[in-house]
Amino acid sequence: MSIDDPRTRKLTEALRRAGVRITRQRAALLRVLAEAEDHPEAAELQRRAEALVPGLSLSTVYRTLTALEAQGVIQRHQFEGTPARFEHAEAAHHDHLIDIDTGLVMEFRDDRIERLQAEIAEALGYEIVHHRLELYVRRKTG
Template identity: 85%
Template sequence: MTKIDRRTERLTDALRRAGVRITRQRAALLAVLARAEDHPEAVELHRRAEAQVPGISLSTVYRTLTALEAQGVIQRHQFAGTPARFEHTETAHHDHMIDVDTGEVVEFANDRIERLQAEIAAALGYDIVHHRLELYVRKKARPGTDQG
């Protein structure tokens, strides 16, 4: 069984646990979501699913995403100034860099940052329960290029 097959099965099982019927349209959306390696927004997921199964409504996409999020199998990210984006929860903890010019989302993990955050929390008398780090970035101009 491939990673995509496992994801599809996990998403399908989560919808069933939520009491949501797996229609042809929802199955197409789940397949699209299982293949997504980026952080697509709902409209983009709708576009991808619509290409496979014409007639899927945007409201079906939103309701399905809400049910999957409630089941804990996808995570909603609301990066500043952009529509909500979604990703699988199966990945290890990571942080995000958002390119303010292109909207590209880059995942990264850094042990030093994680240790520093824990040290800061401990120094202030806290344990971290959950955190999210988002860096809003712009690519540096390469030497000898005009930045605009």
């Protein structure tokens, strides 16, 4: 991916709006973040970006992620017992299934759950504005 990639361009523009200078290291981080289809933590993003351009500090990664989050282009997820993970804010609504043994984070969407949540809110006189569902799971044995 290059700066011409729409997702990378969007992240770059968000940083510029925040007044953050786009260094070679930050450009590599933005590229890695744009390509990520998983939910990487900051240290993993640093490792991936360092493979492209050495010299990216973890503090720069955190400052960059904080600026991108403030601009609304990425989301921070703090799953129980794990470091914060990040994903693109443009992703369609989905929920998360977290394997507590492996740390694997899986996205899913189920219309039955969405309908049930809306029905419960409606029955209580509310409408859902935003929600987040995280299921912590362990593989069945036997």
